[in-house]
Amino acid sequence: MEECACLCGVGSSRCRPCRQECQRPALTAAADGKPALAPAEKHVEADTAAGCCAGSGGIANPMPPPAPPRCSLQDLPVELLVEIFASLPGTDLASLAQACTKFHHILHTDSIWRRRCREEFGVGENLQNLEIGMSYREVYAKLFHPYRHILGLWQLDNFYRTLLNVVVDGLCITGWRYRPSLDSHVDDPMHFKPSFRIRLTERKSATVECMEGLDSRPHHGHMQILKDRFTTRCKMTDHQADSLTWLWGGQRWVLVKEDSLTYRRLYLPPSHPDDLIRPGLFQGNCDTFGLTIAILSFHGKYARVTRVTGTAKALEIHLMRRIQLRNGEIFRNFNELRVVQEIDEQVIRERQQQQEKGTEESQGHGWQSPAQPSVGEFGAAAAEEQPVPFVLPVGVRSRLHNYPRTCRMCFYGVDTVTDTFFEFTFTSRLPGVFILFDENHFGFIWLKAQYFFLYRRVQNTFQNVEAPSPQAFLEMLKNIQQQWWSSWWT
Structure with a gap:
């Protein structure tokens, strides 16, 4: 009887007698004086039995449910x-x-x-649209898409480096070259002049136009794009980039003209909530040729100021070696800076010991990947640190006088300068004091040179400058110094 009840629930025609048999207990109950099931209740009871049979492996309904209507894109x-x-x-x-x-x-x-x-x-x-009647589809397919890889910030790879910002200007792509003046101040915005332009011509093809020169009249140029670098060429001789090159025979410096310019991509540093201040681009007055641009980045126990314009120098800040301010104000005279010399001697001894032990930090910097947290206690302390009065110590020289008058924290740092004479390379260590004024200003006092220079955060905004990974940014920093010396000898 149980097997028959399961088959009845799927609507098989051979189960009709069995369905009557299943209803017999209900009829008997009615004969005993109890209320019989209503027709609607009988229908609900049959549906329940059908669901039971279907769930216990009964025979499928030969009439499948209708398929949903087919919808195509x-x-x-x-x-x-x-x-x-x-x-x-x-x-x-x-x-x-x-x-x-x-x-x-x-x-x-x-x-x-x-x-x-x-x-x-x-x-x-x-x-x-352009006056030639070009459609946006053609602009996208023939201009923006093929040249999208050169959008962003670049560094000129020659003796005296500079920056190039490639952006979309309307329906063209323009490369703006950084041109600082000798009388510029660190608080002034960065000044750029057009270097080249890429646009669509009447032939509906992209054309590179050089915009360098005394009158800046656009003229034909050539561009070669490779991975993370590109080269521009121009046949004009009145404006090609100048570079100093050592002539072996004449043994003197001469001014020569370059027939091509090579640019390498720059990334801005990734930031972390525990950084001392927000990393990024800063403009400083530490170059004899004018202002210089540097990248401030944080690497665990160290911070680094990498100059990307001007001469090649690297400033390393030891965040674990903070210099405590005395009596509520920074050093009043140069003699009080002897504490920096004591820290520098200690650092040299420790690195000599590390070299003897063969540790990884004997390689030089001991940096960590920017992805790893920085020294969080300093990042939090910098925001809570109360500013103290700051005046240049007596005996310290500087070309500017409108520096911030309060500062928050000081750290030991080393400015590394590399010089080359013939085939010999000399590296000079210039220890000093890294001074954090506020979120947008920091400075450095050279101990031996008794000189102070100031950096201020660049207020210009740039697009397409995010590094694809922390490792890519770290690799870029390591290549900057090597690129400078390779361009020097070539």
């Missing part, structure tokens, strides 16, 4: 497809155009590519 209205395609990355639209003829025709809608140019490259909505 191609059946959507064209207006909706245009909105969907416009929200996709431009790099995916080329493959989508090959899916079918309908998609291919829809992707010729210029509003799709106008939105991609706006969201991916910052092209304003109020800009009109």
Whole structure:
């Protein structure tokens, strides 16, 4: 009887007698004087039995449920497809155009590519097409997409390095070259002049135009793009970059012209909540040729100021060797800086011992990856530290006088200067005091040179400067010094 009840629940025709047999207890109960089941209750009881049978492995219903209506992307209205395609990355639209003829025709809608140019490259909505009648689709496919890899911040790879900021200017790509003046101050914004421009011509092809020279008239140039670097060339001779080159035969310095310029990509340092201050670009007055730009980054127990313009120098700050301020103010005269000399002698002894033991820090810096936390106690303390009065110690020279008058913390640091004479390389260590004034200013006092210079955070904003990984940023720092010396000898 139980087996029969299970088969009844699936609606088999051979189970009709059994269904009557299943209802017999209910009829008997009615004959005994109890209320019989109503027709609606009998229907619910049958549905319950059917569910029981189906759950216990009964025979499936020979009539399957109707299939849902088939919906294809191609059946959507064209207006909706245009909105969907416009929200996709431009790099995916080329493959989508090959899916079918309908998609291919829809992707010729210029509003799709106008939105991609706006969201991916910052092209304003109020800009009109070029006078040559170029569509946004052609601008994206022939200009922005092929040259997207050169957008960002770059360093000129020659004797006296400078910066290049490549951005999208309207419906063109422009390279702006950093041009500091001798009378610029650290508080002044960075000044850039156009170096080259890439635009579409009447032939609907991208053309590189050099904009260097006395009159800055655009003229034809050439560009070669490689991984993380590119080279520009120009046949004009009245404005090509100057560099100092040592002539072996004449044994004198001469001024020569370069026929090409090579740029290497720069990344801004990643930040961590425990950093002493927010890392980034700073502008300083420590170069005899004018202002210099440096990158402040944090690496665990150390911080590093890497100069990316001007001469090659590297400032290393030991965050674990803080110099306590005395009597509520910093050093009043140069003689009180002898504590820095004592710390420097201790550092030299410790590194000599480490070299004897063969530890990793004997390699020089002992940096950590920027991904690892910095010394958090200093980051928190810098925000809570009460400023104290600051005046340059007597005997310390400086070219500026409008430096901050209060400071928060001081650390021992070493400025490393590398010089080369013929085939011999000499490295000079200049210990001193790293002075943190506030979130946007820091300075350094050379102990032996008795000189003070100041850095201020760069207020300019840059795009496409994020490092793909902390390791990529660290590798860039290590290559900057090597690039400078290789460009010197070539």
